Amino acid sequence: MPDLLIGPDPGDPRLVERVAGQDENGEAVEISVPTERPLTLYLNGQEVVTMMTIGDYPEYLALGFLLNQNMLKPGDAVTAVDYDAEIETVVVRTAGCTDFEEKLRKKTQTSGCAQGTVFGDLMERFDQVTLPAEARLTVSQLLALLKAINTTPSLYLEAGAIHGCVLAQGAQPLIYMEDVGRHNAVDKIAGYMFRHGIGGGDAVFYTTGRLTSEMVVKTVQMGIPILVSRSGFTAWGVQLARKAGLTLIGRAKGKRFIVLSGAERLVRD
Amino acid sequence: MPDLLIGPDPGDPRLVERVAGQDENGEAVEISVPTERPLTLYLNGQEVVTMMTIGDYPEYLALGFLLNQNMLKPGDAVTAVDYDAEIETVVVRTAGCTDFEEKLRKKTQTSGCAQGTVFGDLMERFDQVTLPAEARLTVSQLLALLKAINTTPSLYLEAGAIHGCVLAQGAQPLIYMEDVGRHNAVDKIAGYMFRHGIGGGDAVFYTTGRLTSEMVVKTVQMGIPILVSRSGFTAWGVQLARKAGLTLIGRAKGKRFIVLSGAERLVRD
Structure with missing residues (x-):
C-alpha cells in the first residue's frame, strides 16, 4: 500500500450514497454512487x-x-x-x-x-514556463506507479463514475484526489501543493481524464514535467505538450502506453 | 447501418490528426487523435x-x-x-x-x-418541465440501439478520446454528435433539434458521459423522457431524475444495464 500524504476516503458517508434500482433482468439491485x-x-x-x-x-x-x-x-x-x-x-x-x-x-x-x-x-x-529537462522516469517506475494507483482504496473502486488525479514521485503516489469533475481533482492537487509548499519539478502527474489542451496547460503551469493518463489524446493537447517540452504519456493501462512528447525523460530499463 | 439525419464524419481531415510517437517497447507508432x-x-x-x-x-x-x-x-x-x-x-x-x-x-x-x-x-x-408519462422503450429496443450506436462509423472508432451523444427513436439513432467536450455533443443535438423543429417527447437520449446533475438537467430541459449512458451515475443526477420523472438508465454495455429512475417506461419484453 503506498504511503500517501493525502488521499480519498471511501469510508466517508458524505461522499458515497447507496441507491436502489433494477438490473437488465428486472431484478432489484442496490449500487454505490458518488455524491455531487x-x-x-x-x-x-x-x-x-x-x-x-x-x-x-x-x-x-x-x-x-x-x-x-x-x-x-x-x-x-x-x-x-x-x-x-x-x-x-x-x-x-x-x-x-x-x-x-x-x-x-x-x-x-x-x-x-x-x-x-x-x-x-x-x-x-x-508560454513563460520552463520545465526541468533533467527529470527522469523509468518504464519500471511508470508501470509500478500505474499498479499502485489502481490498488489504492478509492471512491472509484467503491462507486465508479469519478475521475482521479495523482501527484507522484517515481513509482510512489503522494497526493491522490478524486472528483466527479476531472478538473476539480487536478485543482485539489494544485491547492494542496500551494498550501504545503510542494513543487512540481521532480514529480509525475497522473490523471484518469483525457490529455486535452486544458489538462496539458494546467500541468505545465503547475511546473510538472511528466503527465500520464490512462485515456487518450487530443491533437491540441499533443501540440501544446511538444511546445512546452512536457513528457506526455497516454493510453497507459497495465503494461501498455504511448508517449507522444518528451520521450527523452522516459528511461527504457 | 442506421439511417441518420446527421452524424459524425470520420473522413473529415479537419477532425482527426495523425501523430507520431513511441509505444511501451520504444517502437515508433502513429495514431489518430481528435482535434480540439x-x-x-x-x-x-x-x-x-x-x-x-x-x-x-x-x-x-x-x-x-x-x-x-x-x-x-x-x-x-x-x-x-x-x-x-x-x-x-x-x-x-x-x-x-x-x-x-x-x-x-x-x-x-x-x-x-x-x-x-x-x-x-x-x-x-x-422545475417547470413535465415529461410525457406515456413514452415507452422496450428492452429489445434498448439493446438494439446500443448495438446500432457502437457499429455506426464515428470519430470514436477512428481516434478515441471523444464523447458521443445520440438522439434516437426506439432502436433507431437519428442524430449522432461527437465532441472532445461531452457537453458540446449534447449542445449540438439541442441546436439541431431547435433549428429543425424536432421535439423530444418520444425520444431516447444516449450519452457516453456520466449521468451527472448537468446531464439530467439538460435532458429534462430538452423535454426528452429517457436518458441512457454507458457510464455510471452521480447521486444528485439520480435525485434530479427522480424529481423530474426522467427514466435514467446507466452502465448500459452489451446486454447489461441498471435503471435507477422511471423504470415504468421500460417494457420488459
Whole structure:
C-alpha cells in the first residue's frame, strides 16, 4: 500500500450514497454512487464560479481552481479560506485586491463576461514556463506507479463514475484526489501543493481524464514535467505538450502506453 | 447501418490528426487523435464563453449551448448564426435583446460574474418541465440501439478520446454528435433539434458521459423522457431524475444495464 500524504476516503458517508434500482433482468439491485453538490467560490468579495464537486477538500479545490485559472498568483498572500458547508460556499481571502478582481472589474465595464479574459491569461502564463529537462522516469517506475494507483482504496473502486488525479514521485503516489469533475481533482492537487509548499519539478502527474489542451496547460503551469493518463489524446493537447517540452504519456493501462512528447525523460530499463 | 439525419464524419481531415510517437517497447507508432480548437461564442454583442471543441457543426453547438444554458429561450427569434473559422468565433443574432443579456448587464453592475445567475436560471426552468408519462422503450429496443450506436462509423472508432451523444427513436439513432467536450455533443443535438423543429417527447437520449446533475438537467430541459449512458451515475443526477420523472438508465454495455429512475417506461419484453 503506498504511503500517501493525502488521499480519498471511501469510508466517508458524505461522499458515497447507496441507491436502489433494477438490473437488465428486472431484478432489484442496490449500487454505490458518488455524491455531487454545488460549491460557489468567492475570491474576496467577488463571486467567481459555481462548481459541481463531490465535496471533499473544498479549501484545496478553491485554492487550486484560482491558481490554475491564474486568478490567484503563486505570490499572492492568502489570509484565509473559509468554507461554509451549510450555504455551500468557499471564500478565499487575500491580503490585497488580486489582479483578477481588477481585470474583471475593467472587463465588465467594457464588453462583458470574464471567460475570454481568463482564457487569454491562461495561455500567457503557459508560454513563460520552463520545465526541468533533467527529470527522469523509468518504464519500471511508470508501470509500478500505474499498479499502485489502481490498488489504492478509492471512491472509484467503491462507486465508479469519478475521475482521479495523482501527484507522484517515481513509482510512489503522494497526493491522490478524486472528483466527479476531472478538473476539480487536478485543482485539489494544485491547492494542496500551494498550501504545503510542494513543487512540481521532480514529480509525475497522473490523471484518469483525457490529455486535452486544458489538462496539458494546467500541468505545465503547475511546473510538472511528466503527465500520464490512462485515456487518450487530443491533437491540441499533443501540440501544446511538444511546445512546452512536457513528457506526455497516454493510453497507459497495465503494461501498455504511448508517449507522444518528451520521450527523452522516459528511461527504457 | 442506421439511417441518420446527421452524424459524425470520420473522413473529415479537419477532425482527426495523425501523430507520431513511441509505444511501451520504444517502437515508433502513429495514431489518430481528435482535434480540439477554441471557439468563442457571442450572443449579439455579448461575449459569452470560449469553448474547446472538435470544430464540426459550430452553428448547432452555439445554438444548443445558449438554449441549454437558458440564455436563449425556445421562443426567441434567431435571425442569424455567423461562424467565422479564421477568427474562431460564432455569433448568434436574435431579433431583440435577450433576457440573458439583460440579466448579465444587471448582474455585472452589482456583484460580478454571470456564472451564478446562469446556474440559478437552469434550475428554475428544470422545475417547470413535465415529461410525457406515456413514452415507452422496450428492452429489445434498448439493446438494439446500443448495438446500432457502437457499429455506426464515428470519430470514436477512428481516434478515441471523444464523447458521443445520440438522439434516437426506439432502436433507431437519428442524430449522432461527437465532441472532445461531452457537453458540446449534447449542445449540438439541442441546436439541431431547435433549428429543425424536432421535439423530444418520444425520444431516447444516449450519452457516453456520466449521468451527472448537468446531464439530467439538460435532458429534462430538452423535454426528452429517457436518458441512457454507458457510464455510471452521480447521486444528485439520480435525485434530479427522480424529481423530474426522467427514466435514467446507466452502465448500459452489451446486454447489461441498471435503471435507477422511471423504470415504468421500460417494457420488459
